[in-house]
Every structure is written in structure tokens, then in C-alpha cells.
Amino acid sequence: xxxxxxxxxxxxxLAFILYLxxxxxxxxxxxxxxxxxxxxxxxxxxxxxxxxxxxSQTGYFITRWMASGHAPVSNLFEFTTFFGMMLVFSxxxxxxxxxxxxxxxxxxxxxxxxxxYASMFPKEISPLVPSLKSHWLYIxxxxxxxxxxxxxxxxxxxxxxxxxxxxxxxRSKRTTWLEIVIYSILATLGFIIISTTFNALNxxxxxxFPFEGDISSVDYQxxxxxxxxxxxxxxxERMNPLFEVPSWMQGVNxxxxxNTLLWSLITGLGLYIIARAVLRKRIAAAIQPLLKKTKSDLxxxxxxxxxxxxxxVFTLGGLIFAMIWAQEAWNRYWGWxxxxxxxxxxxxxxxxxxxxxLSRGWHGERSAWLAVIGFAIIMFNLIAVNLIIAGLHSYA
Amino acid sequence: MREIKCDACHHINREGTxxxxxxxxxxxxxxxxxxxxxxxxxxxxxxxxxRRSMTYNKSVVDRVWNFFxxxxxxxxxxxxxxxxxxxxxxxxxxxxxxxxVQPEVHYKDQxxxxxxxxxQLGLHELYSSWWYMILIxxxxxxxxxxxxxxxxxxxxxxxxxxxxxxxxxxxxxxLHSKTDDVTDADKHTFISNLKRMRYKxxxxxxxVLAEKGRFSRWGPYVNHVGLIIFLLGALLRxxxxxxxxxxxxxxxxxxxxxxxxxxxxxxxxxxxxxxxxGDSEEDTRFKEALENQSGPIAKNFQTNAVIYRNVExxxxxxxxxxxxxxDSILVNHALKFDGFALYQTSYQLNEFKSMSFIIHETNDAxxxxxxxxxxxxxxxxxxxxxxxxxxxxxxxxxPDYYIDDGEPRSQxxxxxxxxxxxxxxxxxxxxxxxxxxxxxxxVDASGExxxxxxxxxxxxxxxxxxxxxxxxxxxxxxxxxxxxxxxxIQGMYxxxxxxxxxxxxxxxxxxxxxxxxxxxxxxxxxxAIMKTNINMVVDQEQEEQELQKQQEQNK
Numbered sequence: 001x002x003x004x005x006x007x008x009x010x011x012x013x014l015a016f017i018l019y020l021x022x023x024x025x026x027x028x029x030x031x032x033x034x035x036x037x038x039x040x041x042x043x044x045x046x047x048x049x050x051x052x053x054x055x056s057q058t059g060y061f062i063t064r065w066m067a068s069g070h071a072p073v074s075n076l077f078e079f080t081t082f083f084g085m086m087l088v089f090s091x092x093x094x095x096x097x098x099x100x101x102x103x104x105x106x107x108x109x110x111x112x113x114x115x116x117y118a119s120m121f122p123k124e125i126s127p128l129v130p131s132l133k134s135h136w137l138y139i140x141x142x143x144x145x146x147x148x149x150x151x152x153x154x155x156x157x158x159x160x161x162x163x164x165x166x167x168x169x170x171r172s173k174r175t176t177w178l179e180i181v182i183y184s185i186l187a188t189l190g191f192i193i194i195s196t197t198f199n200a201l202n203x204x205x206x207x208x209f210p211f212e213g214d215i216s217s218v219d220y221q222x223x224x225x226x227x228x229x230x231x232x233x234x235x236x237e238r239m240n241p242l243f244e245v246p247s248w249m250q251g252v253n254x255x256x257x258x259n260t261l262l263w264s265l266i267t268g269l270g271l272y273i274i275a276r277a278v279l280r281k282r283i284a285a286a287i288q289p290l291l292k293k294t295k296s297d298l299x300x301x302x303x304x305x306x307x308x309x310x311x312x313v314f315t316l317g318g319l320i321f322a323m324i325w326a327q328e329a330w331n332r333y334w335g336w337x338x339x340x341x342x343x344x345x346x347x348x349x350x351x352x353x354x355x356x357x358l359s360r361g362w363h364g365e366r367s368a369w370l371a372v373i374g375f376a377i378i379m380f381n382l383i384a385v386n387l388i389i390a391g392l393h394s395y396a
Numbered sequence: 397m398r399e400i401k402c403d404a405c406h407h408i409n410r411e412g413t414x415x416x417x418x419x420x421x422x423x424x425x426x427x428x429x430x431x432x433x434x435x436x437x438x439x440x441x442x443x444x445x446x447r448r449s450m451t452y453n454k455s456v457v458d459r460v461w462n463f464f465x466x467x468x469x470x471x472x473x474x475x476x477x478x479x480x481x482x483x484x485x486x487x488x489x490x491x492x493x494x495x496x497v498q499p500e501v502h503y504k505d506q507x508x509x510x511x512x513x514x515x516q517l518g519l520h521e522l523y524s525s526w527w528y529m530i531l532i533x534x535x536x537x538x539x540x541x542x543x544x545x546x547x548x549x550x551x552x553x554x555x556x557x558x559x560x561x562x563x564x565x566x567x568x569x570x571l572h573s574k575t576d577d578v579t580d581a582d583k584h585t586f587i588s589n590l591k592r593m594r595y596k597x598x599x600x601x602x603x604v605l606a607e608k609g610r611f612s613r614w615g616p617y618v619n620h621v622g623l624i625i626f627l628l629g630a631l632l633r634x635x636x637x638x639x640x641x642x643x644x645x646x647x648x649x650x651x652x653x654x655x656x657x658x659x660x661x662x663x664x665x666x667x668x669x670x671x672x673x674g675d676s677e678e679d680t681r682f683k684e685a686l687e688n689q690s691g692p693i694a695k696n697f698q699t700n701a702v703i704y705r706n707v708e709x710x711x712x713x714x715x716x717x718x719x720x721x722x723d724s725i726l727v728n729h730a731l732k733f734d735g736f737a738l739y740q741t742s743y744q745l746n747e748f749k750s751m752s753f754i755i756h757e758t759n760d761a762x763x764x765x766x767x768x769x770x771x772x773x774x775x776x777x778x779x780x781x782x783x784x785x786x787x788x789x790x791x792x793x794x795p796d797y798y799i800d801d802g803e804p805r806s807q808x809x810x811x812x813x814x815x816x817x818x819x820x821x822x823x824x825x826x827x828x829x830x831x832x833x834x835x836x837x838x839v840d841a842s843g844e845x846x847x848x849x850x851x852x853x854x855x856x857x858x859x860x861x862x863x864x865x866x867x868x869x870x871x872x873x874x875x876x877x878x879x880x881x882x883x884x885i886q887g888m889y890x891x892x893x894x895x896x897x898x899x900x901x902x903x904x905x906x907x908x909x910x911x912x913x914x915x916x917x918x919x920x921x922x923x924a925i926m927k928t929n930i931n932m933v934v935d936q937e938q939e940e941q942e943l944q945k946q947q948e949q950n951k
Contacts, residue, residue, distance in 0.1 A: 068681060098915070126685035127673045130697050130727035297938060301915045308888045308912070315884060320877045329728045331739040331863050333873070336523045337492075338485040348478040352471045358912070359467040385485075 004067040005125065011060035012081065016115055018053030019088065019108050022046050026104035030290050043101045050092060050108065057085045068125040070133075073141040075126055076383075080118030082142070083382065086149035087111040090306070094153050098302050102294050107156040113185065116192045136325035143317025144343075148378050150310030151350065157303035158371030165296055165365055168285035174365075178284045181372055186275075187268030191260070194267045198222050205238040207231040211252055218256050222263050228255035300364050303371050304357060311350050318343040342381035349374055404562050412451030415444025418558060420565030437937060438568045440909055445549030465545035470538040477531045484522035487514050536627045543620045550613060559598050559605035559896070561907070566898045569907035571917065571933040576903040582928035583897070583904065589924035590895060604897035613911065615887020622880030629872030640736075640866040645810075647747065647774070648857040651704065651717070654736065655864055661733065662704040662717055668743060668858035671696040697740050699725040699860040703733050725862065735866050742861025748773050748811040749855040753833060755786055755820065758840070758848045768852065773811040785823030788849075792817040797834055810859075818849050893917045895924075906933055 025046035032040045061082070064072040072078040091107040094100075128137070159181065166174050198221055205220040209231035218228060227233070227241025245255045272283070279286040322343065323333035334340065353370045356362040362370070398411040400423050407418035414424050415438065422438065438444070449465040452458045463469055487510070493502050499520060503511035518525055566572065587604060591597055595606035633639045642655040646665040654661040672692040673679050679686075679695075686693065701724065704717035723731045730737040752770045756763040767782035773795065780788040796807040797815035804815065815834030822829065831849040832839040838850060891913045898905040910917040914935070921933055 069678070122685075122688070124684040124688070125681060127679065127682040127693055127695065129694055133696075133726075134728040136728075297935075298915065301913070305913065305915075312881065312884045312888055316881060320881065323873075323877075327870070328730070331730070331737070331741065331865050333870075335491075336484070336489055341481050341485050345478050345481050348474050348481070352474045352478070355467050355471050355474075360471075 004063050008060050008063035008067060009123075011056050011063060012115075015053045015057035015060060015085075016112065018049050018056060019112050019115075022049035022053060023105065023108045023112070025049060026101055026108065029101035030105070030293070032101075039099070043099075046101065046104055047092070047095060050088060050095075050104065054085070054088050054092060057081075057088070061085065064125070070128050071138040071141070072125075073145070074128055074132055074137065075121070077118050077121040077123050079141065079145065080121070080382070081115055083145045083149060084111045084115035084118065086142075086146045087114065087152050090146070090150040090153045090310075091156075094150075094302060094306060097305070098298065100157075100294075100298060100302060102160055102291065103153070103156060103302065106160055107153055110152065110156060110185075113188050113192070117188060120192065120195050131329045134325060134329060136321065136328065140317060140321040140325050143313060143321055145317075147310050147312075147314030147317050148346075148382070150306050150313060151378060152375055154303045154306035154310065154371045155375030157299050157306060158368035160291060160294065161296060161299040161303060161368040162365065162372070163284045163287050164291040164294060164299065165368075166284065168282060168288055171282075175282055175284065177369075179282055182283050183268060183272050186271045187264050190267030190269075190271055191264035193271075194222065194263050195260075204235065206234040207255075208234055209255075216252050218253060220256055220259060222260055224259055225262050225266075226255060226259045231255070296364070300367060303368060304363075307350060307353060307357075307371070307374075311354065314350070315347060319347060338385050339381065342377070342385050346374070346377050346381060349377055410446040412446030412448075413444060414439065414446075415565065416562070417443075417445060417552065417556070419560060419562040420444075421562035422564060422568075436568060436940060437570050438565065440569075442546065442549040443553035445553040447545055447549050449545045461541060461545070464538045464541035467542065470535070470542055473531065473535050473538055477528075477535065480522065480528060480531065483519060487511060487520070489523065490520045493520075532627070536624060539620045539623055543617050547614075547617045554610060554613060557598075557605060557607070558603075559600040560603040561896050561898060563898065563900075563905070566896055566905050566907040569896075569909055570914070570935060570937050571906075571908040571921070572936055573906045573931040573933045574900070574903065575906070575929065575931045576901075578903050578928070578930055582930060585928050586924050586930055587897070589926070590920075593920055593924065595893075595895065602899040604895075606895040606897075608893045609890040610892050612886055612890035613892045615883050615885070615890075617883070618886060619880045619883025622876050622878070622883055624876075625879060626873055626876030629869045629876055632869045632872060633867075638868045640864065642864040643741070644862050644864055645742075645744075645859050646699070646701075646862065647749075647859045650774075653715075654703075654738075656866065657736065659715065660706050661720070661736070662706065662715070663738070663862075664702040664704065665860050666700040666702060668860045669696065669698040669700070670694070670743065670745065670858075671698075697727055697743060699740055699862065701725055701731060701738070703731065725860075730865075735868070737865045737867075739863040739865065740860070741863045744810070744812075744859040744861070746856040747859050748814050749857045751814060751851060751855075752853040753788075753818075753849050754852045755782070755788075755847050755849055758845055763848075763850060765852075766847070771816070773814050786847075787821040789819040789821070789828070790816055791819045791830070794834075820845075820847055820849060822847060891916060893920065895921065904930070906930065908933055 022045075025042045028042035029040060029046065032042060061072060064078075073082050087107065088111050091103065091111070095103065162174075162178055162181075166172075166178055168175060203221055203223065205224055206217055207220065207224070207228050208215055208217050209228035210216075217234070218231075223239050224233075224241040225243075227244050229244050229246065231241075231244065233240060245258050275283055322340065326335065326340075327333040353367075353374060356370070357367055400409045400411065400413055401407070402409060402416035402419060402421055402423065404421045405416060405419040407416055409417055409423060415422055420443075422444070447465075449462040453462055487503065487507055490499050493499060500515060503515040503520060505511075507514065514520060522528055587597055587606070590606040593608070595608045597604060597606045640656045644652065644655055644663070646652055646663055648665050648668055651662050651664040653659055654663050671694075673682055673695045674686050674692065701722070702719060703721040703723075705720040706715040707718050708714065708716040721731070721733050725731045725738055725740045727740050730739045732738075750770055750772050752768060754763070754765040754768045756766055767784050767786040769780040769782055769788060771777070771780075771790070776790055776793055778790055782788060792804075794804055794806040794815045795809055795811040795813075797813045798805060798807050813835060815832065815837065818831045818833060819828035820831055821827075829845040829847060830842060831845060831847075833849045833851060835851065838848065840848065891910050893910045893916070894908065895917075896907045898907070906921075908917055908921060918933070918935070925932060
């Protein structure tokens, strides 16, 4: 049993490495003289490595399933990893429709970030509570994440479109927002870097604080910038918090989560400043020349097509299958649980996206911005709702 | 009704028509694609057929119609509902706060001023508020009107398509090319290639229309029909007999009537089972996860149940039960019968079933038993005749005993903490002694009792809590969902592609249109004209955009 889990972990690790190398080969396609859409040596290597990585990650999925006895989509680590896997899968499909190499250079790093992000959560295999014991766990969760992953490809294409098309000669609201989008990606990277660093150092600081009439304790894995409200530090030789979180922050782990968020934002800011200092211009402005070869209307098409493909899949998994399962497990198909509501919001949003595009002619840049916002909503539902808003879905 | 006669083909068109329904010649001057920079291209929406909302705006009906048929209004409604829905997740809704607290106090205590405002604005019950319901209703109306407004012209446009199109129509399509000299063989190759790609080809005097995936145009209307059916289904829940939501507690070994079945069905709880992880061999794989948890993790909640049917038809007579169905009820596995479903939703462990007491002399340190009796806690007898001439009567029974302001009371009717006031009649005495007995309590009311009642033993059993549901709206919702999915897939995964071939002298003009995925139709044409000398179509929209860009740069 233990061997299977090790094997499973190795498969995931291998997949990660393969995706990483594939990304470099996709980057190599920029230098190819030929136009976008034709196969070259580097593009062939890149897509082959991506497929190998996907197969390896499928190996992870299957061996972990064998080890735990249930589909590995039941906690934040497993679900987020699976989402990364589905993102690669969606990318491969879209790649074979459009042969757009530059998409790989953006979609794969996003998948890498998501998989790395997933590994920050507890990785041990966990048992299923009775409400999760159903075939609908596999059906619902896999379809939702496939749907969301296809929609994420739309984000990748939209982002490339924006970087390519937005006028970088003058500073504007659009350039600022684009930098904010890039910064938030860097903040995710910041979270991974800072968590991994302090994890390696075995950092731990324990606090005691009053919570709902009792004394609770919380373990910090990052140095406390923000400590719990009225908390006392128990671990010796650790820095004292710079400030305490306000008392209205709910939940026993609220302070720790807020502290982690703070660290991510700061590290992300550090990365951003370094990047700006090296590049001596806005990050998007630095990437822009690399996209010269890419056709804007093709990016626009891919971004829209991904929504057209992903929307029905998301509806099926995120609403219809979800309702069927909710009826089976909780005897009501809809209960206004935050996760449910945010799935509905996602659905509303992409419905509006499609109407604006098909009936009101929102093409190009406007459509690309919508794709970015849509992805933000998906990530909010995927992560923030679990971490911030407690509800029936907070299994992690 | 005003009519418009086409000056090219003399076809009589309805008022509001923009492109002649017969030959496609523009009938109005400003016929161009909405939201696009180019002035050259035709607006191919509904092929220029007359749309009610674009034609009339005189009466109130017209105005209301035009308001709801607007996509701008529809999208605005969606966005408002979206934002409202998000607001409802800022704080938990009332149904997710603890049951035993006053919402007014809870929101203020837990979330301070924000909580108070949230509560005062009624946001704690946002999704059942009148204005949220109205938003959903408005979206429903918008879906219906906008769909009818568009499906009619679309039907008219697609019903009778003629291959022969006016030259203006051909030239002002987004994809267009002219080839001066085309041999018949090349033209034939082109057409048969299109046929091979499953285009339906109609020919008229050398004019050709090749068409593919027309059915996808109906997708949006099909999915809107699905949505309307779904919304109606959700509305039907408010019709009383369509929807029943009840709850029943069943003790182990007990048979009780299933509520809302008019005494027709009974349920027996044979056994209630609760399992946690860590007991069995195969759970060792979860060792690490279990160690990181403070408490045990539930593995299974299960009621082994039997459903009986009452075959006694006389009202008021003793029910005659016949076994109807036997099954176990688990989370994710409801027991279904005759439109009803029983869900495992709650339980109580170790509720007291019976208690045994003994009577002994008060000063007997060994507490030698003089007499004993057993009280059935769900159905206690009033009087007990015992050995050695003792007699006990139950004066008061508190199933769920607690002290309220010095007064003994019962919190619930369930025997969670039973206590009794017994009247003990010693042998040959008509004067009872008053004794109070319960768990860990044994009070001599007068302080002069000669005999004492002591708790000797008790039996416990589990109680299962089952939700009783009957929901006739589910098939309707399911139907709506299926129709929606069919429609959305039909509309999204297929495209309506059309290619027109217009003979011109020795050559031909080519035009093509698709409702989406222009990349795909270009690839189709590229493939079809391979090995012919027909020119590839030019994307006139792209061409114009590039021209504009160049002009801007030259400035």
C-alpha cells in the first residue's frame, strides 16, 4: 500500500518535470522562423512531452485511486491537482484543433502553478465521509473540473490576446489592470516559494488565543506578521507578530490564513519588483514583442471556442450532476450553499459572456477581459470559497 | 402592414426586412454588422429577416416586448442577479446558522455592525426574498420574449433559402473571393469536395448553396425552452401536493406511521448502525489522516428498515400491516416507495428504552432486593404489582429531566434523561411513600421513607432521524435539464456553415458565412478548393481591420 502511494507521488513529480521541460520547448517555438500553426522540431517535442506528462499524471491518478480505494478528488490537494491535470488535457485538445504553440507557453505554466499550489495542502490520503460515498463523487467532480479547465484555457488565450493587443506605449487603465493580473499570478508563485522555503526550514510557531469561549491553539508554518486576536506566542525564539488580526475575522484558522495571504502578496510583490527592475518596463510590455508572430484573431477564436466547449461541460458537471447528487445525499437538489451559489455565479457569468459575444458583438479585447474575469471567478470558487467561506463543501 | 418590394427580384418582403428574403439584396441603406468597425459587410443576423422588436415601437405592448427582447436587458438582469447572489455568500444565510439562536442576535454578535446591517437589509434570507424572486422571474420573461422575437425571423430566413443570391449579397459577405476563369471540372471538384465534407448542396441554374449544420441554429431556442421548463418545475414546488418535506424519528424496534401517507405506510427501524474509520483492517491506509484529526471520522450511517403497507381499509380500525419493502437507508442511498423517499439525515445514540428498579430497605447497606420492576420508558404503565406485596405507582414521569427554577420539568418528550416520582405502597399499607428516582439521583422526598427505590439496570437503543420527501417536480426539472443540455450542445458544438457559389461569366464568385468558428469554415474551404484554381476566400473583416491599423500607424 505504501509503495503505491510512493509510486503515485513519483508519477506526479515526473509529470511536473515533464510539463516544465515542455514549457521551455514551447518557449523555443517563438524563435522558429515559420509562422504559428505549423509543426516544427521544438513544437513536436513540446507537445510530445506534454502528452507524456499527462500520461504520467494519469498514472498518479490511477495508482492513488488504487491506494485509497476512492477517486482522488476528495480533498483540496487531490481536487486541485486533478484540476491541473484537466487543464493540461484541455490544452492538448485545443492544441490539436488550432496548433497554437504560444498557448502552451501560457497554459502549461498555469497548470504547473496550480499543481504546485495543490501540493501545499495536506497530501495524505483521507477517508470519505458518508455524504461523499457515491459514484457521483467521480462523475460530478471530474466533469466540473474538466469544464472549469476548458474555461481556464479560454483565460490563457485571453491573457495572451491582452498582452499582445494592449497598447504599451502609454500607461493606461488597461495596462495597469493587465499588470495586476500578472501580479496575482506572481503572488501565487510567491505563496509556493515562501511556503516551500519555510517548510524546508521546519518553521513552526504556536499561538494560544481565545476562540468562542475556549482557548484554542494554532500552528503557524510561516513567521507571524499577523497574529491571532489576543493571542500569546508559545514557541520560543520566534518573532512576535507585527500586529494582531481584528476580532471580526471568523474561524479558528482565520489569522493563520490571513498571515499566509499576506506573505504571498509580499513575496509576489518582491518577485514583481525584481522583474520590473530587470526588464525596466511593464512585464506585459516585455512579453509583447515575443507575440509578434501570433495572430490576434486566432487567439480571440481560441478564447471563445474554449468557452463554447467548456460551458456545456461545466453546466453538466457543476449544476446538473451537482443537483442530482445533492438530491441523493442531502435530499435537496439546491440549498444555496456558498459553493453552489458560486457555481451558479460562474454559470451566469459565462452565460452573459456568450450572449455579449454572440448577440452584441463583444469580440477581441472585451471578450478577452471577460475570459480573465471568468477565470478569477472560477479560482475564487475553487479556492477562496473553501478557505474563506465555510460551507458544506469545505472538506479540506 | 407595410411591405417592401425587392427591386432586383421583385419579391415582396415583410416590413422590417433588411435583406431580401429571396435574393439577399440589401433593402435598407445602413445594413451593416453591429459592433463592428467595418461598413462593408452585411449584418447577417437572422439573414436580415424582419424582427418584431426592431420593427414596431408604438403601443405599450410593443415597448414591453422590445424591452424584454433586448439582449442588453437580459444580460443586465443576469449581471444584477449574479452580484446579488454573490452578496448572499458574504455571511452565512439564516438556514446555515445554529438552529437554537435568535438570528437578530446571532448576526450582531458574530459579525458586529456588518452583521447587523446584513440582517436588517434581509440579506440573511436573500435567496427567498421577493426581489430575488422577481429578478429570476424577469430573467424568465426575458428568455421567453427574446427567444420568440428571434426564432420567428430565423425560421423565415432558413426555411426557404435559394441558391441564387444577389451580387451585392455575395460581395458583402465576410468571406469572399472572385475567380475569373474556372473550368467545369474544377467547379465540380469543389462541389463534390464540399459534399464529401457533409455539406448539403442545392443547385439552381449554376448557382450553388452548400450548407452544413443548420440544426445548430435552433440550439439557443431549445436550451431556452429547457430553462423555462426548469424554472416552471422549480415554481411547481409551491403547489402543495407536488412537494412534501417532513421528518420522522424511529426508535430501534419500533414501527411508526410514515407521515403524510394518510396512515397507509409504516416504517420499522430494525437496526441503526453507525461506523467510524479506524476499526477495520483496510482503514490502515488512512492512518496518517486519522491521526491528524482530533475526533473520529464517520464512515457510515445506516438504518435497516422495513416498510409496511396498511391493508385495513376501514377508517379508524386497527391497522393491518403487510410487509411492502425491506432495505437499508444510507446517506446517498434513500429508500424509495410509491413516490416517497426516506433519507438518512439524523440520529440519536443510546436513548433509554427501559429502566429496572429494585426496592430495598433504606437502612440496608447491602441493598438486598425485596422487589423489582421494569419501566418501559416510551410507554410506562401506571401501576406495578410486585413481589412481597409491594405496589408502585408512577406519580410523575420526566422523560428528559432538568430543573427549571427549582421545579423539575421535562425538556423534550424523548427519554434522554428519565426521572420519576414513584408512589411506593409497602405491603399491607395504603399510605404510599414518595420516592424520586433517576440517573444518579435518588431522593427521599419526606426523609422518613422506610424503603428506597434504586436504579438497577437500563436498556438503551438508537433512534434514527429520517427525512420524508415526495417531490413530483423532479421529473420536470430533469426534463428541463436534459432539454437545456441538448440545446446548448446543439448550439455550441456545431456551427451553421454556408458557402455560396455564384457563376460570373467564365468564372465564379465565392462567399461564405458561419454563425461562429470562422477558423473552421476557412479550413473547410481551403480543403475543398485544393487542386483547383479557385481562389481562396479573403476574410474581408480582417482585411479591413489591418487596413485601418496601417492607416493609424501612417498617421
